[in-house]
């Protein structure tokens with residue numbers, strides 16, 4: 400049975416005893432989500448793609464008008480909630496699709512306490528629309544669309560490519576098939592040229608696979624408890 404457990408920064412995560420894994424780092428769910436996905440992924444992409452980038456005032460998040468994010472392993476939706484709030488604050492349109500093979504119940508998500516970390520509007524609209532978002536795309540804010548693809552990563556198909564990929568699968572030790580070359584190649588097909596892939600993990604195999612798929616890779620400082628994480632940018636063709 401899934402269990403709600405506290406992490407070091409006071410935020411909760413979920414423990415899955417069948418897999419033997421937590422949904423987030425026990426060193427802090429909130430800090431991991433903010434550091435790995437929001438700051439090192441979304442903010443990095445927005446700064447990189449800002450028309451002001453390189454100007455004397457430096458990168459500015461206000462430049463981008465729209466961004467699309469694909470998440471592998473939607474889980475509780477914490478990465479979505481923090482990203483949606485940031486985009487609303489910066490007046491950036493967000494299109495977000497999360498792939499999730501085993502969706503959590505709305506009741507369990509409601510118990511996470513993640514309402515503390517986002518605006519009341521974002522939280523309430525997410526909770527109200529969560530079940531519908533498993534069936535079809537739905538507006539969470541006027542400028543934020545969410546869809547959860549209820550399927551395995553290997554079965555996911557899309558005509559579209561995305562600006563950013565949040566790769567948040569369970570660790571390779573528990574779910575090696577989510578980290579093999581086939582899974583990474585399948586995922587990178589959905590990344591736009593110039594798009595950014597981020598994940599909390601960094602391994603030699605992952606680096607080699609991403610390089611072979613035409614990405615430049617970068618070791619970025621890791622979230623609490625981890626020295627490094629991986630960021631890759633798909634080389635523009």
Ligand SMILES: C[S@@+](CC[C@H](N)C(=O)[O-])C[C@H]1O[C@@H](n2cnc3c(N)ncnc32)[C@H](O)[C@@H]1O
Nearest residue numbers: 422472473474475477500501551552567568569
């Ligand atoms: C580390 S957790 C994700 C945590 C999530 N991003 C959050 O903030 O709560 C990994 C997620 O991957 C999902 N998952 C497991 N196998 C999958 C597969 N083959 N395809 C898609 N999702 C999968 C799990 O159900 C779980 O929700």
